[in-house]
Amino acid sequence: MSQPVAVITGAASGMGLAVTKHLVANGWRVAMADIDGDSGRKIGTEIGDQVLFCLTDVTSYAQQASLFEKAFSWGGRRLDLFAANAGIADTQFLHENDYNHDEKGLPLPLSLKALDVNLTAVLQGVWLFKYYARRNKVAGGKIVITSSSAGLYPMETNPIYTASKHALVGLTRALGPVLQRQNIQVNTICPAFVPTALCPKEMLDRFPKEHVTPISTVIKAYDTFLHDDSICGQTVELSLDKLYFRTKPDYPNESQRWLGEESASFWEEAYKAPVS
Numbered sequence: 001m002s003q004p005v006a007v008i009t010g011a012a013s014g015m016g017l018a019v020t021k022h023l024v025a026n027g028w029r030v031a032m033a034d035i036d037g038d039s040g041r042k043i044g045t046e047i048g049d050q051v052l053f054c055l056t057d058v059t060s061y062a063q064q065a066s067l068f069e070k071a072f073s074w075g076g077r078r079l080d081l082f083a084a085n086a087g088i089a090d091t092q093f094l095h096e097n098d099y100n101h102d103e104k105g106l107p108l109p110l111s112l113k114a115l116d117v118n119l120t121a122v123l124q125g126v127w128l129f130k131y132y133a134r135r136n137k138v139a140g141g142k143i144v145i146t147s148s149s150a151g152l153y154p155m156e157t158n159p160i161y162t163a164s165k166h167a168l169v170g171l172t173r174a175l176g177p178v179l180q181r182q183n184i185q186v187n188t189i190c191p192a193f194v195p196t197a198l199c200p201k202e203m204l205d206r207f208p209k210e211h212v213t214p215i216s217t218v219i220k221a222y223d224t225f226l227h228d229d230s231i232c233g234q235t236v237e238l239s240l241d242k243l244y245f246r247t248k249p250d251y252p253n254e255s256q257r258w259l260g261e262e263s264a265s266f267w268e269e270a271y272k273a274p275v276s
């Protein structure tokens with residue numbers, strides 16, 4: 001039987017790299033995608049034939065589509081796992097900054113790059129993975145999305161990052177049951193502080209050791225998802241060495257519970273109507 005194949009975005013550093021190495025050590029082949037070509041190519045060569053480095057900016061749909069196409073054919077026409085892991089921080093609201101202006105003197109817009117990388121690119125990746133997962137010998141596969149503690153709690157220094165990571169939690173909860181019917185299990189990890197290149201250097205030096213979540217906890221979460229097909233649509237908070245499965249918020253009354261859990265048939269019926 002051929003080896004299982006993964007696509008991992010943001011694979012040239014931090015968690016993506018750690019997961020890549022873990023999977024390779026366990027007999028997987030990994031298409032490593034990253035925008036950092038220098039590191040990615042170097043690391044890819046060091047790891048060897050079990051990986052294929054693909055220079056990819058995930059915010060480009062064309063580049064992500066090409067990544068999946070390459071991975072699928074390199075992997076022997078199979079794709080078992082998509083780790084939607086690439087992410088960037090955003091601190092634009094943190095400082096009392098001077099606005100730049102356009103030629104009419106109007107303030108230039110915020111950069112929404114963090115939404116593009118952390119959210120839009122994940123959606124496009126999930127869309128692409130679903131396409132290839134249907135073409136597997138046995139249709140289906142697994143998706144692990146990297147959200148954050150900031151997907152569950154507000155991170156005041158990073159409001160746009162917080163918005164993007166909260167969105168991934170909602171996405172996973174909504175998509176979980178739908179994709180499970182297609183034999184695709186999608187789950188999201190919400191790591192606490194993991195020392196990686198995403199964090200400013202001063203943070204890495206000064207961060208209290210007792211509040212550091214090791215990358216081994218991330219690996220533990222992946223192993224949990226990979227070994228249990230019944231886990232789907234779950235949000236898992238990673239803190240220190242523990243995984244905490246987080247359920248959606250409680251309903252405040254019976255009406256909201258009905259809306260959340262029993263109104264699906266109304267929506268499905270309504271959405272059957274032709275879209276004008």
Ligand SMILES: NC(=O)c1ccc[n+]([C@@H]2O[C@H](COP(=O)([O-])OP(=O)(O)OC[C@H]3O[C@@H](n4cnc5c(N)ncnc54)[C@H](O)[C@@H]3O)[C@@H](O)[C@H]2O)c1
Nearest residue numbers: 010013014015034035057058086087148193194196197198
């Ligand atoms: N480090 C933490 O404390 C922490 C906590 C919670 C969640 N996260 C999330 O974990 C994920 C992995 O981050 P990390 O901590 O390993 O950071 P990292 O900076 O070490 O790795 C992120 C990788 O993503 C790549 N990347 C960035 N933009 C890209 C793009 N447009 N296209 C392709 N690749 C791109 C970077 O080049 C880098 O190699 C991110 O989604 C991050 O938001 C990190």
